Amino acid sequence: MPTLSITNLPLLRADVARPAYDRDAAGIGVVHFGPGAFFRAHQAFFFDEALAKGGNWAICAAALRSTEVRDALRPQDNLYILAELERETRYRVIGSIKETLAGPGDRAALLDRLANPDTVIVTMTVTEKGYCLKGDGSLDFDHADIAHDVANPLHPVSLIGHLVEGLRRRFKAGTAPFTVISCDNLVDNGHKLGRAVAALAERQDAGLAAWVREHVAFPRTMVDSITPATDDALRVRVASEAGLSDNWPIQRERFTQWVIEDKFCNIRPDFASIGVTLTTDVSAYDRAKLRLLNGPHSTLAYLGSLAGYETVAEAMADADLAGFVRRLMLEDIRPTLNQEAGIDYPAYIDAILARFANPGIRHLLSQIAWDGSAKLPFRLFGTIRERLAAGAPVDHLALPVAAWMRFVRAKAADGTKLTDPLAEALLTIGRACTNDAHRDVSGFFTLDQVFPPALTGDAAFRAALERAYALLGGGVKAALQGI
Numbered sequence: 001m002p003t004l005s006i007t008n009l010p011l012l013r014a015d016v017a018r019p020a021y022d023r024d025a026a027g028i029g030v031v032h033f034g035p036g037a038f039f040r041a042h043q044a045f046f047f048d049e050a051l052a053k054g055g056n057w058a059i060c061a062a063a064l065r066s067t068e069v070r071d072a073l074r075p076q077d078n079l080y081i082l083a084e085l086e087r088e089t090r091y092r093v094i095g096s097i098k099e100t101l102a103g104p105g106d107r108a109a110l111l112d113r114l115a116n117p118d119t120v121i122v123t124m125t126v127t128e129k130g131y132c133l134k135g136d137g138s139l140d141f142d143h144a145d146i147a148h149d150v151a152n153p154l155h156p157v158s159l160i161g162h163l164v165e166g167l168r169r170r171f172k173a174g175t176a177p178f179t180v181i182s183c184d185n186l187v188d189n190g191h192k193l194g195r196a197v198a199a200l201a202e203r204q205d206a207g208l209a210a211w212v213r214e215h216v217a218f219p220r221t222m223v224d225s226i227t228p229a230t231d232d233a234l235r236v237r238v239a240s241e242a243g244l245s246d247n248w249p250i251q252r253e254r255f256t257q258w259v260i261e262d263k264f265c266n267i268r269p270d271f272a273s274i275g276v277t278l279t280t281d282v283s284a285y286d287r288a289k290l291r292l293l294n295g296p297h298s299t300l301a302y303l304g305s306l307a308g309y310e311t312v313a314e315a316m317a318d319a320d321l322a323g324f325v326r327r328l329m330l331e332d333i334r335p336t337l338n339q340e341a342g343i344d345y346p347a348y349i350d351a352i353l354a355r356f357a358n359p360g361i362r363h364l365l366s367q368i369a370w371d372g373s374a375k376l377p378f379r380l381f382g383t384i385r386e387r388l389a390a391g392a393p394v395d396h397l398a399l400p401v402a403a404w405m406r407f408v409r410a411k412a413a414d415g416t417k418l419t420d421p422l423a424e425a426l427l428t429i430g431r432a433c434t435n436d437a438h439r440d441v442s443g444f445f446t447l448d449q450v451f452p453p454a455l456t457g458d459a460a461f462r463a464a465l466e467r468a469y470a471l472l473g474g475g476v477k478a479a480l481q482g483i
């Protein structure tokens, strides 16, 4: 079977959509860090739409360490096929990525791209851990990559170090800055990123830091689209249904949403015309999505894995589990959201539950369970803290946190891989677990990067967590009934 490439585009099946613009003529105006599946399902799709309306919105996609994406996409002219999963799958070739860079080997080319005046937007999906932040949201100068970049600012290894060096070159050259758009699931993502970039710049040059604070825009965003990792089944399907083989196709649900704070320091596409919402206040969307989608997603990931399910849809087919998640959303999470924001929360909740239950999407719980120590603080702890402050019970909210602890403990016991930036510390804690809820919870509470004192010091939270942890000792079914 021939492989996807510009030359082979005419061999695609007629119903596969393809770039409806002159790709050769489109200049690179965007640099993206972290060319994983979510970026290729989401932002690259939106810039593909922008390109169809005209303008230089092609992308240079860079991975700071791994060369996998570059090596897979370059031989196919950086094209790939996006499968939109619904009752009927739609296929579409995305052409917005024109350049792929990777690893320290391409560092010079990447920094040149960042310095190039044609680059007007820089986006990123590097996951929570890629920001190198401490629990309080500030830049972690003890992080090995940040320490490296403080000592070697011209040869950075971290995302933040690259942004600082790119901006420093523009500052020196008198070039307008690019807008920096974080597309990761962090509360107040742009705000945190802006502070981190300014903090690292400050270590080098106070003038640069002041310029960053005054002139560089870091809009906050909310990004949403369920994107299961690529598997062989998708590769096989794409080849047979699109007519060309693709080294790395991408799949996602058809639903996709991007909300960006209307704060730019350089030109931008006509976002509204391509379905992107610009708003002065992202926080209502951002909080609603992180708390009502990602929080319950992690809840399903840990409780569902402990119950022996493999996918989100399978976990949702368990009426007890689905019922618990629904109540958690309506009764425990919704009261913490801005009721004035004009969001119809019951409808939003129903739509999310329907998306989770979609049997056409095989979304592995193990994928969502990754990086729990970095995800839970954004997804659940904010809600828990606000419920505690309101004097409300946190028994339900404690259950997914306890399930995460049990999940870690099970990994420590059976020796299977735990994917988490704190894997080593977590496995040590997991191995030391007994069956004494108080002792086990205390072990996890020693992780002050994960649990802030406001949580570890709260007697009501601690009691709820210990109770939930003990209940889970009798299995998920019993815990759901007992909670």
Ligand code: CS2
Binding pocket: 185, 223, 224, 225, 226, 227, 293, 294, 297, 298, 367, 368, 369, 375
């Ligand atoms: C998921 C998210 O893997 C995960 O942790 O919760 O990737 C989720 O699918 C997206 O945020 C949906 O927009």
